[in-house]
Amino acid sequence: MVRFKNRYVLCEVVSEDPRCRQCIEDRALGLAVRDAIARVHGDYGLACCSISFTVKYLNAYTGTVLLRCRKDSYRLLCSALPFVRYLESRAQRYPCFLNTLHVGGTIRTCQKFLIQYNRTQLLRLLQNCTNEEERQCIQKSLLSCSLTEEQSQSGDEEEDDGTE
Amino acid sequence: KNTFTVCFSVGYSAVALNHVIDFKEKKQEIIKPVSPSELFPSLPIVQGTSKRIKVLTRLTLIVSDPSHCNLLRSTSANIRLYDIIAVFPKTEKLFHIACTTLDVDLVCINVTEKLPFYFRRPPVNMAIDRGIYFELLYTPAIKDSTMRRYTISNAISLMQICKGKNIVISSAAERPLELRGPYDVAKLGLLFGLSEGEAKAAVSTNCRATMLHGETRKSACGVVYTVKKPRKVEEEETVPACKKAKTQA
Numbered sequence: 001m002v003r004f005k006n007r008y009v010l011c012e013v014v015s016e017d018p019r020c021r022q023c024i025e026d027r028a029l030g031l032a033v034r035d036a037i038a039r040v041h042g043d044y045g046l047a048c049c050s051i052s053f054t055v056k057y058l059n060a061y062t063g064t065v066l067l068r069c070r071k072d073s074y075r076l077l078c079s080a081l082p083f084v085r086y087l088e089s090r091a092q093r094y095p096c097f098l099n100t101l102h103v104g105g106t107i108r109t110c111q112k113f114l115i116q117y118n119r120t121q122l123l124r125l126l127q128n129c130t131n132e133e134e135r136q137c138i139q140k141s142l143l144s145c146s147l148t149e150e151q152s153q154s155g156d157e158e159e160d161d162g163t164e
Numbered sequence: 165k166n167t168f169t170v171c172f173s174v175g176y177s178a179v180a181l182n183h184v185i186d187f188k189e190k191k192q193e194i195i196k197p198v199s200p201s202e203l204f205p206s207l208p209i210v211q212g213t214s215k216r217i218k219v220l221t222r223l224t225l226i227v228s229d230p231s232h233c234n235l236l237r238s239t240s241a242n243i244r245l246y247d248i249i250a251v252f253p254k255t256e257k258l259f260h261i262a263c264t265t266l267d268v269d270l271v272c273i274n275v276t277e278k279l280p281f282y283f284r285r286p287p288v289n290m291a292i293d294r295g296i297y298f299e300l301l302y303t304p305a306i307k308d309s310t311m312r313r314y315t316i317s318n319a320i321s322l323m324q325i326c327k328g329k330n331i332v333i334s335s336a337a338e339r340p341l342e343l344r345g346p347y348d349v350a351k352l353g354l355l356f357g358l359s360e361g362e363a364k365a366a367v368s369t370n371c372r373a374t375m376l377h378g379e380t381r382k383s384a385c386g387v388v389y390t391v392k393k394p395r396k397v398e399e400e401e402t403v404p405a406c407k408k409a410k411t412q413a
Contacts, residue, residue: 016340039309040355079355082348083306085341099345 006052007074009103010110011081013063015096020087021063026055028089029065033098037080045080048073056107062118065098066110074103176346180222180248182336220247220375224272228254230261248378250299256281263291269377270299270332273322275315283325297332297374298322302352303342319356328362332370 013024030053038046049069057066069077078100086095102113122141223246250270253259262271264287271291273279291298300319304311322331333353337343344352346367353363 040312075351075354078348078351082302082344082352085306095341097341097344098348100347100351 004052005071005105006068007071007103007105008056008107008110009067009069009074009078009081010101010114011065011067011098012101013065013087013096014099015063015094017094017096020094020096021060023089023092023094024058024060024063024065024087025089026058028087029058030055032084032087033067033077033081036083036085037077040080040083041076045073045076049077049080053077062121064114066107071105078103179218180220180334182222182224182250218375220378222246222248222250224250224252226252226254227258227262230258247382248374249381254280256284259283260287263287263294263296267381268296269374269381270297272299272301273318275301275318276304276311277314279318279321283322285325288326292326292330295330295373295377297330297370297377298326299332299334300356301336302333302344302349303335303337305352306342306344316355323357328358330370331356331358331362331366332374333363333366334371 013021013029015021034046034050034053037049041049051070051073053067053069055065056068057064059065067077081098081100084096084098086093088094101117102110104110104113126135126139248270249268250272251262251266251268252272252274253262254274259271259281262268300315300322302315305315331353333349333356335343335349350360350363350367353366354360356363358366
């Protein structure tokens with residue numbers, strides 16, 4: 001055995017409150033997920049999953065979250081994610097839920113998936129948008145999205161229109 | 165309506181709107197289902213494909229008495245308008261009747277309290293043969309801790325009898341925040357004792373089978389088979405006839 005194998009879980013924070021997205025913090029999210037694991041799987045589950053548990057990436061505009069955990073305990077983590085009901089930050093509770101998009105073995109695979117996913121989301125926005133300028137803006141971003149080597153986490157090169 | 169929009173954005177391809185009829189109250193009329201076209205002028209498209217999302221209507225009957233089942237036998241016009249019919253039996257006898265003779269698509273399993281009866285193998289096997297699916301709800305599990313315990317214990321006892329076949333997991337979400345994405349629901353299936361493949365099937369293929377079951381129940385009264393076999397066998401027999409004669413001789 002040469003190296004530790006991790007699983008990277010890509011989730012999206014879905015909420016009704018538009019203010020919720022702006023107030024997401026990585027620490028608050030980590031606490032909420034750990035709390036859910038503790039409620040569902042108890043002390044054993046919490047201990048197993050928190051061996052190598054971190055929030056690797058967080059995008060407040062689109063609500064995308066990338067979590068890391070060990071390969072042995074990713075099932076415990078994934079099965080506890082539906083039980084996250086709210087995020088707590090700065091003494092305010094925001095009801096929300098996490099929607100799992102993709103589970104990958106490396107950050108790179110998750111990035112690739114995220115780019116494709118964002119592309120489909122932009123296409124969907126394109127159908128719904130009414131303004132001509134917005135349309136052109138989206139089309140430009142669609143054509144320019146790609147995986148580049150310079151930026152370390154280039155999954156969010158395309159801009160969300162803010163209408164989400 | 166908000167719930168529906170969230171459903172669509174999360175990635176479901178078919179959603180069913182549920183009406184619950186409880187027979188304990190005095191007089192219950194089966195009302196006509198709300199037509200989905202009244203809710204949405206144009207249905208949005210499924211993510212990733214180019215087909216439109218299907219919105220179905222569904223009826224759930226909470227039965228605690230055998231006389232309530234007569235409603236299903238009666239040819240009430242309004243029942244025919246629902247796409248999927250589900251029954252929620254409260255006693256063991258009704259569970260047996262629902263699995264064996266009633267004309268339904270789904271049998272709901274209670275998740276909010278300890279089951280008053282144990283599952284037995286014969287009615288469950290008959291239901292599997294007939295193509296009836298067992299339904300588990302997951303929204304109470306998200307809301308409350310004691311409900312979670314009941315959900316898991318009831319689900320696991322069901323799994324032990326039916327070995328994970330014919331299970332459908334659905335949400336009884338009334339608010340958009342009680343909904344979860346399909347991937348997450350499949351992971352919940354793991355908690356209920358299903359294997360990974362079965363859990364994914366519980367969200368995708370079994371649901372589609374239920375929809376088809378509902379459609380066939382609505383439309384088909386009998387099936388006509390056309391068998392092409394006799395002709396083909398005759399033709400085949402003429403050709404190697406000479407060869408056969410040689411070998412037989």
